[in-house]
Amino acid sequence: MRIWRHDSTTYSAIGGCIFAASLLLSGLLLGGTALAQEAVIQETMRYPAGDQSSPQPTGLYVDWHTGDIYVADAANARIAIYDSQRRYNFEFSTRDRLSTPQQVAVDSQGRIFVLGDTRKHTLSVFDYNGDFLNYLDLPYETNGAGPMGIALDDSDQLYMLTAEPAHIYVYTTSGEAVRDFPILQEADDETQATPVMSGFAVMANEMIVTLPIIGQIARIDFDGKLIRIFGYPGGGQTELSFPVACCKTNTGEYVILDKHRHLLQYYSADGQYLREIGYPGLDEGYFFHPSSLACCLDGTLVVGQIYNNRIQSVVFRNEPVVSGGS
Numbered sequence: 533m534r535i536w537r538h539d540s541t542t543y544s545a546i547g548g549c550i551f552a553a554s555l556l557l558s559g560l561l562l563g564g565t566a567l568a569q570e571a572v573i574q575e576t577m578r579y580p581a582g583d584q585s586s587p588q589p590t591g592l593y594v595d596w597h598t599g600d601i602y603v604a605d606a607a608n609a610r611i612a613i614y615d616s617q618r619r620y621n622f623e624f625s626t627r628d629r630l631s632t633p634q635q636v637a638v639d640s641q642g643r644i645f646v647l648g649d650t651r652k653h654t655l656s657v658f659d660y661n662g663d664f665l666n667y668l669d670l671p672y673e674t675n676g677a678g679p680m681g682i683a684l685d686d687s688d689q690l691y692m693l694t695a696e697p698a699h700i701y702v703y704t705t706s707g708e709a710v711r712d713f714p715i716l717q718e719a720d721d722e723t724q725a726t727p728v729m730s731g732f733a734v735m736a737n738e739m740i741v742t743l744p745i746i747g748q749i750a751r752i753d754f755d756g757k758l759i760r761i762f763g764y765p766g767g768g769q770t771e772l773s774f775p776v777a778c779c780k781t782n783t784g785e786y787v788i789l790d791k792h793r794h795l796l797q798y799y800s801a802d803g804q805y806l807r808e809i810g811y812p813g814l815d816e817g818y819f820f821h822p823s824s825l826a827c828c829l830d831g832t833l834v835v836g837q838i839y840n841n842r843i844q845s846v847v848f849r850n851e852p853v854v855s856g857g858s
Contacts, residue, residue, distance in 0.1 A: 570848065573846050574844060575843070576845040579612070586840075589824050589837070590633065590823075591633070591824055600615060601826065602614075604635060611626060611662065626646060629656045629667075634730065635648075637682050638684070645682060677694070685734050695728045713756035716752075733777075738751050739751070740779075748762060749763050749775055749778045760802075761803070775789065776824075794819040795808050823838055832846065
């Protein structure tokens with residue numbers, strides 16, 4: 533489904549025309565024939581035919597060992613797994629172990645760590661087939677709020693983010709404490725005081741922490757040192773209103789999901805704003821308060837939103853743009 537549709541809202545159609553015109557202008561300025569990259573947003577990752585429910589994507593996760601995509605479905609208390617081509621594979625219920633799965637992480641052995649409401653335990657652990665293995669009761673200090681996010685690094689160390697103050701705890705996958713450290717200590721007073729929220733991720737040699745209230749994303753190394761702050765807070769173009777997730781693409785760019793502006797923003801590794809994709813709307817091909825994001829191995833992005841329980845894929849294709857000469 534094309535991102536720009538004539539039967540949608542006026543601002544969506546106008547925004548699409550502006551974006552398409554900018555691509556055409558780029559080709560004209562370069563001269564000759566250029567390739568314009570067009571974003572296509574389409575609904576994907578549904579449940580099998582006959583299943584009347586829809587996945588409520590409270591969390592999306594890509595297993596970088598297999599390419600499988602995991603959907604934490606809080607409404608139906610289950611984890612749904614899709615292959616690297618976003619085709620339904622299987623699912624398992626978490627209802628007997630936790631009622632509202634929120635986030636998933638998978639280690640190199642295929643064990644599935646699920647953060648959600650267990651009422652007594654920190655995490656529930658399942659094997660690759662979805663069979664329950666054990667609970668993990670992880671030691672940490674907090675003001676009463678539970679963990680904000682979990683992630684695994686390349687060495688199968690488990691990272692957990694807590695809030696107020698922002699802190700990282702590191703464990704083995706068996707639950708043994710390895711180390712812990714505060715984060716955002718080098719940031720200004722406003723950044724240090726703002727609550728961190730879900731959207732926590734570990735990618736390669738860094739951690740990503742979302743700061744939606746002040747419209748920023750923080751990149752942090754494994755020693756807790758601040759690498760860079762992304763984002764310019766605000767509600768206009770190039771600005772972030774309420775960023776809730778971030779992932780790094782296979783080309784080295786950083787993609788930020790802005791829930792309140794209903795779009796994706798791209799940044800270079802040095803923090804330069806590049807572009808934004810997406811428009812607000814209720815139809816397929818548009819976003820409405822999206823809340824979860826994952827980058828697939830083939831470069832495709834998957835974006836989840838609770839409204840209409842929709843998961844959409846963002847793919848890119850190159851189309852020739854012919855100018856009038858060089």
